[in-house]
Structures are given as structure tokens and as C-alpha cells.
Amino acid sequence: MGLTWYLGVDVIAIVLATGLGACWLLRHRAASARAQRLLEDRLRFETLLSDLFAQLVHVETSGLDAALEGALRQMVTFLGVDRGNLDEYVEGAPGIRISWAVPGIEKLPSVLAVSDFVWTADTLRRGGIVRFSRAVELSEEAALDRACYERLGTRSHLSIPLQAGGPMLGVLSFDSVISERAWPDDVIIRLRLMSEVFAAALERKRIELSLAERLRFRRLLSDLSARFSGVSILDFDAEVHGALRWIVDFLGVDRGLLIELPGHQAPGRSWTIGEAIDAGRVPWLMLRLREGDVIHVPRLAELPDEAATDHETCLMLGVMSLAAMPLRSGGAVIGGLVLATGAERGWPQELIEQLHLLGEVIANALAGANAEREARRLRQELTHIGRVSAMGELTASLAHELNQPLTAILNNAQVAQEYLESDPSNLGEVREILKDIVADDQRAADVIQRLRALLKKGALEYVPLDMNDVVDEVARLVRNDMVIRNVPMTLELTAGLPNVRGDRVQLQQVVLNMVLNGVEAMGEPNGRPHALVIRTARAGATAVDIAVEDSGSGIDMNDVDRLFEPLYTTKAEGLGMGLAIVRTIVDAHGGRLRASNNASGGATFKFTLPVDLERTR
Amino acid sequence: MMANARLVFIVDDDDSVRKSLSRVVTAAGYAVEVFASAHEFLARPPSTDPCCLVLDVRMPGVTGLDLQKTLAGALHHIPIVFVTGHGDISMSVTALKGGAVDFLTKPFDKKALLDAIARALAKDTRDRATEARIGDIKGRAKLLTPRERQVFALVVTGMINKQIAYELGVGEKTVKVHRARVMEKMRAGSVAELVRLADAT
Numbered sequence: 001m002g003l004t005w006y007l008g009v010d011v012i013a014i015v016l017a018t019g020l021g022a023c024w025l026l027r028h029r030a031a032s033a034r035a036q037r038l039l040e041d042r043l044r045f046e047t048l049l050s051d052l053f054a055q056l057v058h059v060e061t062s063g064l065d066a067a068l069e070g071a072l073r074q075m076v077t078f079l080g081v082d083r084g085n086l087d088e089y090v091e092g093a094p095g096i097r098i099s100w101a102v103p104g105i106e107k108l109p110s111v112l113a114v115s116d117f118v119w120t121a122d123t124l125r126r127g128g129i130v131r132f133s134r135a136v137e138l139s140e141e142a143a144l145d146r147a148c149y150e151r152l153g154t155r156s157h158l159s160i161p162l163q164a165g166g167p168m169l170g171v172l173s174f175d176s177v178i179s180e181r182a183w184p185d186d187v188i189i190r191l192r193l194m195s196e197v198f199a200a201a202l203e204r205k206r207i208e209l210s211l212a213e214r215l216r217f218r219r220l221l222s223d224l225s226a227r228f229s230g231v232s233i234l235d236f237d238a239e240v241h242g243a244l245r246w247i248v249d250f251l252g253v254d255r256g257l258l259i260e261l262p263g264h265q266a267p268g269r270s271w272t273i274g275e276a277i278d279a280g281r282v283p284w285l286m287l288r289l290r291e292g293d294v295i296h297v298p299r300l301a302e303l304p305d306e307a308a309t310d311h312e313t314c315l316m317l318g319v320m321s322l323a324a325m326p327l328r329s330g331g332a333v334i335g336g337l338v339l340a341t342g343a344e345r346g347w348p349q350e351l352i353e354q355l356h357l358l359g360e361v362i363a364n365a366l367a368g369a370n371a372e373r374e375a376r377r378l379r380q381e382l383t384h385i386g387r388v389s390a391m392g393e394l395t396a397s398l399a400h401e402l403n404q405p406l407t408a409i410l411n412n413a414q415v416a417q418e419y420l421e422s423d424p425s426n427l428g429e430v431r432e433i434l435k436d437i438v439a440d441d442q443r444a445a446d447v448i449q450r451l452r453a454l455l456k457k458g459a460l461e462y463v464p465l466d467m468n469d470v471v472d473e474v475a476r477l478v479r480n481d482m483v484i485r486n487v488p489m490t491l492e493l494t495a496g497l498p499n500v501r502g503d504r505v506q507l508q509q510v511v512l513n514m515v516l517n518g519v520e521a522m523g524e525p526n527g528r529p530h531a532l533v534i535r536t537a538r539a540g541a542t543a544v545d546i547a548v549e550d551s552g553s554g555i556d557m558n559d560v561d562r563l564f565e566p567l568y569t570t571k572a573e574g575l576g577m578g579l580a581i582v583r584t585i586v587d588a589h590g591g592r593l594r595a596s597n598n599a600s601g602g603a604t605f606k607f608t609l610p611v612d613l614e615r616t617r
Numbered sequence: 618m619m620a621n622a623r624l625v626f627i628v629d630d631d632d633s634v635r636k637s638l639s640r641v642v643t644a645a646g647y648a649v650e651v652f653a654s655a656h657e658f659l660a661r662p663p664s665t666d667p668c669c670l671v672l673d674v675r676m677p678g679v680t681g682l683d684l685q686k687t688l689a690g691a692l693h694h695i696p697i698v699f700v701t702g703h704g705d706i707s708m709s710v711t712a713l714k715g716g717a718v719d720f721l722t723k724p725f726d727k728k729a730l731l732d733a734i735a736r737a738l739a740k741d742t743r744d745r746a747t748e749a750r751i752g753d754i755k756g757r758a759k760l761l762t763p764r765e766r767q768v769f770a771l772v773v774t775g776m777i778n779k780q781i782a783y784e785l786g787v788g789e790k791t792v793k794v795h796r797a798r799v800m801e802k803m804r805a806g807s808v809a810e811l812v813r814l815a816d817a818t
Binding site: 401403404405406407408409410411412414415418419433436439440443483484 | 638725726730
């Protein structure tokens with residue numbers, strides 16, 4: 001089309017009029033044709049404008065980019081240029097560019113390198129437009145920009161800032177590559193009108209995206225909170241890893257590192273998504289995290305000099321941009337969340353705020369898990385102490401139990417020796433004796449086995465258990481003690497109990513402590529005959545009851561609340577740990593513990609455990 | 618070891634301990650009778666021969682110490698060797714105060730047990746001899762008439778006939794006759810011997 005047609009209309013008309021000395025009619029016709037053309041042109045513009053408006057305003061956010069590209073193509077065609085570009089600025093991040101070019105002309109890259117067009121960017125930011133027919137028209141201060149335009153093959157260029165009442169949303173620009181062209185003011189006026197439509201579309205996109213983004217973020221946050229609340233300590237590692245995966249996906253980064261930074265010690269546990277980042281090789285980052293600083297590095301060049309090691313590590317790992325958030329609990333830094341990408345990217349303030357919130361959720365979870373782990377350790381410690389103190393109480397009985405077989409063995413061995421020395425022919429008797437020795441050895445070993453099981457300070461093992469077995473094992477253990485203390489012990493076990501799920505040794509401990517407690521309650525004579533009953537029963541369809549009933553002096557119901565507190569004791573020699581340990585263990589098994597006085601005197605301690613639903617027989 | 622003292626009773630509720638004790642004692646040449654409880658032992662008629670009791674302290678129901686108390690009420694006190702799995706001081710004091718010969722803590726050496734049994738049997742033999750002698754003297758004393766008993770009581774205080782006659786308000790001759798009867802019935806060769814017999818009654 002050569003020169004733009006709408007400018008040409010006037011020029012041609014004038015040339016025709018003067019050069020040919022045309023008559024009025026001609027002039028009239030020409031004017032009429034010109035008016036006609038102006039009208040057509042006007043109509044084309046109005047049509048395009050309403051088209052663009054319709055396209056860009058009614059489209060869904062998801063289809064907006066495609067619609068913008070379509071609109072751009074229409075504009076390029078309308079203007080008769082070679083290339084049109086819509087640069088969308090994103091706060092704190094490199095912008096996104098939609099570019100459309102006529103066949104044979106290269107599109108511009110879709111990522112903006114704003115820094116190359118310093119003067120242009122500055123002009124636009126001030127609300128001005130940039131236009132030139134030839135690059136040489138650009139002033140000296142735009143020398144850098146000129147070189148860039150020339151490198152892109154741009155001969156004539158027009159940039160219009162896109163604004164919708166707020167900060168600059170982007171830039172609409174057109175290039176003429178094949179030939180030079182001018183950008184008269186009326187064109188600019190029309191383009192400014194059209195740019196309003198683009199700006200409105202970008203503004204809508206920004207609002208809707210940020211709204212969607214916020215919703216997405218809120219969902220992530222509540223999902224994370226839900227994920228961590230009530231998570232078992234055993235599944236914690238997997239949950240943290242899953243949570244980190246969510247965060248990495250949400251932020252669209254390709255690496256995530258969650259690391260525990262306990263006190264001044266070496267880093268604790270860590271979880272990674274993507275290729276691992278060795279905390280030891282990013283010392284500056286770890287130091288800043290420990291100091292509680294939030295770090296965001298859009299480009300490696302922005303790392304300070306003292307982060308030379310970190311810089312090197314990032315280069316080696318192909319990390320181009322990163323952000324790190326300290327995780328705090330109770331004011332102290334307990335860890336850090338590091339996110340990194342293989343491409344440069346901005347970390348807008350809003351994103352940093354979001355990271356703060358995510359960090360809080362994770363810090364809470366970590367702190368909670370640590371507290372839980374500590375409580376668990378204390379609980380095991382307590383159980384062990386309880387076991388040892390229970391051992392003390394059982395020592396007499398166990399020593400007796402062990403001494404019985406040992407005595408028999410010693411006696412038998414000495415007799416056998418004597419037989420062999422005095423009457424070597426009496427092998428039959430010696431054989432008998434040896435058989436008895438072996439049996440007594442086994443008996444001694446069994447006692448030691450039980451002793452060991454009781455003292456074992458191992459990790460807890462939750463397995464399906466028949467509480468009747470547990471009660472039976474404890475009864476065997478204390479049987480001797482009961483005889484010595486002259487307390488008749490009765491077991492009333494309900495056959496066919498459903499299994500519960502628990503740690504065998506811990507539950508034995510519960511029954512043992514309750515039995516010892518009952519026996520001690522009967523220490524003072526109270527006129528009633530001593531009797532201890534251990535009972536098991538179903539408690540509805542989903543629970544099992546284990547009760548220990550004594551005929552002692554009963555409980556002072558005023559103190560019933562304190563009964564299970566550590567160090568609470570009514571006994572002169574008691575440590576007051578027995579029932580506290582019972583409660584701790586029963587709680588840990590999701591059970592309930594109750595104490596009550598019997599109508600006939602004495603007290604009953606009862607605990608209820610939920611049935612193991614997974615493997616109920 | 619006394620020639621006839623060969624019977625040992627063993628009371629222990631633990632089967633294998635009882636069996637092993639029985640073996641040790643049998644191998645040492647004693648006659649052994651075993652019992653699983655105090656009740657079983659009490660059901661057996663008391664032995665008239667020298668014997669001893671090896672007794673477990675801790676037993677369900679009637680304990681060894683309970684049995685010791687019960688046996689203390691009998692005419693003849695059978696010597697007891699206590700054995701226990703876990704003895705404490707108060708328990709052993711109680712046992713020894715009650716007349717136990719020994720208090721052995723399990724596990725114990727065969728020799729310790731056999732020594733204790735030997736001592737217990739020797740004691741029982743001695744006790745029985747003494748008891749027999751005292752029984753004999755008491756039997757003799759029963760033969761005395763009331764008057765002779767009066768004379769007997771005064772003779773052993775060292776009084777001469779004249780003093781006794783004065784004391785009893787009888788003639789000296791009469792005292793002399795009674796005194797001769799007492800010496801005869803009590804089978805005493807001298808006043809000194811009579812005094813010893815009087816001490817035993």
C-alpha cells in the first residue's frame with residue numbers, strides 16, 4: 001500500500017486539484033470521494049474499536065491472552081504495519097509480551113528485557129509516547145534504545161503506554177520493519193482510544209488473576225493447615241514433603257528446600273523438592289536465615305559480594321533466582337524455607353507476604369512436631385522411670401522367683417556331682433537330675449525374659465493386642481508378690497475380646513501399676529478381707545474395658561481429680577508416679593481412665609481402650 | 618551325728634525346689650518326707666523319733682513362720698531349718714527367736730543345708746533325751762505321797778532331819794523314814810543327786 005492511505009487521500013486530492021487545474025465539479029467529486037473515504041475510514045475504525053471492545057471485554061480471563069493476540073493482529077492489519085506488540089508489566093517480575101507479526105517478519109521474544117530500552121521505558125512511564133519514522137530521529141540520550149531498535153530491524157516505531165487510572169499496566173507498540181512510515185497525530189489519537197481497550201483488558205486480567213491467585217493462595221494455606229493439624233508424628237516427614245511440593249507448585253518454582261535450623265547447632269533435618277540444595281554450600285543464605293532475614297534475589301547479579309560461595313553454588317546448580325523465608329516459632333528462628341528457579345524472576349511484595357504466611361504455617365507444624373517428639377521422648381522416659389520404680393516394688397518377688405529355680409539347679413547339680421563321684425553306675429538318676437536342671441534353667445530364663453521385657457526401653461511398637469493376654473502376663477508377673485502380700489487375686493476375663501491397638505509393654509505397665517496401686521491401697525488393715533480382681537469386658541462395640549478392683553480403703557473423692565497427677569501420693573513411701581504414668585500411657589493410646597469407689601468398699605480403676613478397627617478379629 | 622537321727626521333713630510349695638532338696642537330703646543318707654504345704658505337714662502324726670524340719674518361709678496360705686508358731690504349741694519342739702528365697706532381717710530374727718536352728722537364703726550350698734540339718738537332728742536327739750529323762754523323773758515324783766513330797770521339798774533346801782521334823786511338826790524318826798522312801802522312789806543315791814532331780818522337775 002506504500003504510504004498510508006488515509007494520509008494519501010488528502011495529498012492526492014491536493015495534487016490532483018492544483019496540478020490538473022480541475023474544475024469545481026471535479027473538486028466537488030473529489031471532496032465527495034474524500035468525504036466518502038473518510039467516512040469509510042471512520043466506519044472501519046469504529047467497527048474495529050467496537051470489535052476489539054467486544055472481544056476483549058466479554059472474554060474469559062483464561063482466553064484473554066488469545067483474544068489480545070487476535071486484537072493485536074487486527075490492529076496490525078488496520079494500521080498496515082509489520083509487527084504489533086503488547087507488553088504486560090507484572091509487578092516485581094519481568095513482563096510478558098504478546099507479539100504478532102505479518103508473515104516473513106520475526107515476532108519479538110515473549111520475555112521483556114526492559115533494561116535495554118532505558119529511555120523508551122522512562123518516557124512511557126512518564127505517560128509519554130515514543131514514535132519515530134526513522135531511528136535516527138531519536139535523540140542522543142536514546143542512543144542505547146536506538147541501537148536496540150536497529151538490532152531488532154525496526155525502522156519506524158510507535159509505543160503507547162497502557163494505563164487504567166493506576167500504575168502503568170503495559171505498553172502497546174507497533175513496528176514497521178519493511179519500510180519507514182510516519183505516525184501522524186490523528187493516528188495517535190485513534191491508537192490512544194484503542195489502547196484504552198487494551199488497558200482495560202489488562203487491568204481486568206490483573207484484578208481477576210490476583211483475585212484467583214489470592215483464592216488459590218487461601219486454599220493452599222487452609223489445605224496446609226489442615227494437612228498439619230492432627231498429623232501423626234510418624235507421617236510427619238511425608239506430610240512436610242507433600243506440603244513443600246504444594247508450595248513449590250503454587251509458586252511455580254522448580255526447587256524447594258525446607259530446613260531445620262536448631263539453635264546454634266548444625267542444620268537439622270531437611271526436605272527438598274527438585275534437585276537438592278546443600279545448605280553447607282549456601283553459607284550466606286543460611287546465615288541470613290538464622291538472623292531472621294527475608295531474602296529475595298530476582299537475579300544472581302543482585303547477590304552481595306559476601307555471598308560469593310552462594311553465587312558459585314547457584315551457578316553450578318543452575319539456580320538463577322531465589323527467595324528464602326525464615327521459619328519462626330516463639331520468636332526464635334527454627335528453620336528456613338528456600339525456593340529457587342532456573343530462570344530469573346521477580347518476587348513481588350505480595351508474594352513475599354504469602355511466603356510469610358506459608359512460613360508461619362510450616363513453622364507451627366515444625367514446632368508442633370518437635371514439641372510432640374519431645375513429649376513422646378519424655379513419655380517414654382517417664383514410662384521407663386515408672387517401669388524401673390515398679391521394678392523396685394517387684395524386686396522381692398522377682399528375686400524370689402529367680403531364686404527358686406537357681407536353688408533347685410544348685411541342689412540338683414551338687415547331688416549329681418556326688419552321684420558321679422561315689423556311684424558312677426547310677427546314671428539313670430543323674431539323667432533325671434539333668435532333665436530337671438534343664439527345666440529349671442528354662443524357668444530362670446523365663447523370669448529374666450519377663451524382667452527384660454519390663455525394663456525394655458525400646459521404641460514404642462503399636463500392634464494389635466488382646467488385652468486378656470496383657471492382663472494374663474501381668475498376673476503371672478505379680479502372682480508371687482500377691483502370695484507374699486497375702487492378697488488373693490482373681491482374673492475375670494471376658495473371652496473373645498476384640499483386639500486393641502497398642503504397645504504391649506506400655507499396656508502391661510498400665511495394668512501392673514494399677515495392680516500395685518490396688519495392693520498398696522490394701523496395705524492398711526480395714527477389717528475387710530483382701531481381694532483384688534482384674535476384669536476385662538467389652539465396652540460397647542468399639543471399646544474394651546480393663547478394670548482393677550481392690551478392697552482397700554477407697555479413694556477420697558475430693559482428691560479424685562488429682563489422683564492421676566504426677567507426684568500426687570497418699571502413701572508414705574510412694575513416688576506418686578504410678579497413676580500418672582497410667583494416665584499418660586492410656587492417653588497416648590486414645591483411651592480413657594476412671595477411678596471410682598465400690599459400693600462394697602475399696603476402689604476400682606478402669607481404663608477403656610478403643611478397639612483396633614483395622615484388624616479386629 | 619546321732620545314730621538314730623535320720624528323719625528329715627521338707628515343707629516347700631515349689632515342686633522343683635522340694636524335689637531337689639529331697640534329693641540332696643536323701644543322698645546324704647537321711648530318710649526324707651516331703652510336703653507341699655504346712656497343712657499337709659500338720660496332717661501327719663508327730664514323729665516319735667528324732668527328726669527335723671526344713672521349712673520354706675514363703676508359701677501361699679500358711680507361711681513357714683505361721684507353721685513355726687503353730688508348732689511351738691506342741692509338747693515337743695521340732696527343730697526347724699528355714700530356707701527362703703529372699704530373706705530380710707526382721708524375718709530371720711522372728712524365725713530365730715522362735716527357736717529356728719538356722720535360716721538359709723536360697724540359693725544355698727549343699728553343705729550349709731546338710732550342716733544345718735545335722736545340727737538340727739543333734740539338737741532334737743538331745744532334746745528328746747532330756748525330755749525323756751525329765752519325763753522319767755516326773756514319773757518317779759508322782760509315786761511320792763503328799764507327806765513324802767513335803768519332806769522331799771525340804772530335803773533339797775539343805776535342811777537336816779531335825780529341822781524338817783520341827784518344820785512339819787512330826788518326829789525326827791518319822792522324817793527319817795519318809796526321807797529314805799523319797800530317796801528310794803526317786804532312785805537317788807545321794808542328797809546331791811536328789812537336788813539335781815528336783816531341779817529337773
